[in-house]
Amino acid sequence: MSAPLWAWAPDTWWTLFVHFLSLSLMAIGGAITLVPDMHRRLVDDLGLLSDTDFTSAIALAQAAPGPNVLFVGLMGWYGGGLGGALASMLGIMLPSTAVALGFSRWVATRREQIGVRAFQMGMAPVTVGLLLATGWLLLPSIEHPRALLLAAVVAVLVWRTRVPLIWLVGAGGVLGALGWV
Structure with missing residues (x-):
């Protein structure tokens, strides 16, 4: 058909x-x-x-x-x-x-308005919580300790630097293609 x-x-x-x-x-x-x-x-x-x-x-x-x-x-x-x-x-x-x-x-054009700032500040912990919950649920399926190390390194990079996320995703893809994780 x-x-x-x-x-x-x-x-x-x-x-x-x-x-x-x-x-x-x-x-x-x-x-x-x-x-x-x-x-x-x-x-x-x-x-x-x-x-x-x-x-x-x-x-x-x-x-x-x-x-x-x-x-x-x-x-x-x-x-x-x-x-x-x-x-x-x-x-x-x-x-x-x-x-x-x-x-x-x-x-972006209303970034300084109190309502927009309040919404963004309120959503930050929700987003972090959802990411942590997803990680917690996926944790038993992770077989390689290197994957946990990679996740920790990426978390620190996101938290402490301004490295574009697309570069981190790309690096993860390269490491996966090379069989590292």
Whole structure:
């Protein structure tokens, strides 16, 4: 049932784009929370995907490393080839990205307002607490002491320096690719 790689189907692409665009702002808790509506629309109403393609897209994206939202691109791929994948991902990502960018710009221009400062100061311990809770839950699954050492070094670097986080993520990726962790 999958569409060919280079399927030329602008109507299908537009349908996928509009569907995922409309779902994007309702995705509290992530795109995975909207799977029933995706199934209703893409499988039952439009017939763009078979049940097998639909479940395969979710299973493959959940098994692969990276963000869980990748299943949206796979659904687009199955329903409309490469163009369908691009339309689906653009539809699901555009609204939430625009809201995040707009909000961050709004905050940046009001950085000195008491309400904005209070919100940021209040969210700092919440963020730290969530990160520590996640670390605590993941701790039993860490098999290599070097991974704990790397986590400690990164924590100190983030706390005491202004090294850009992207460089730390990149360094972690290189160390993982080299088999160090």
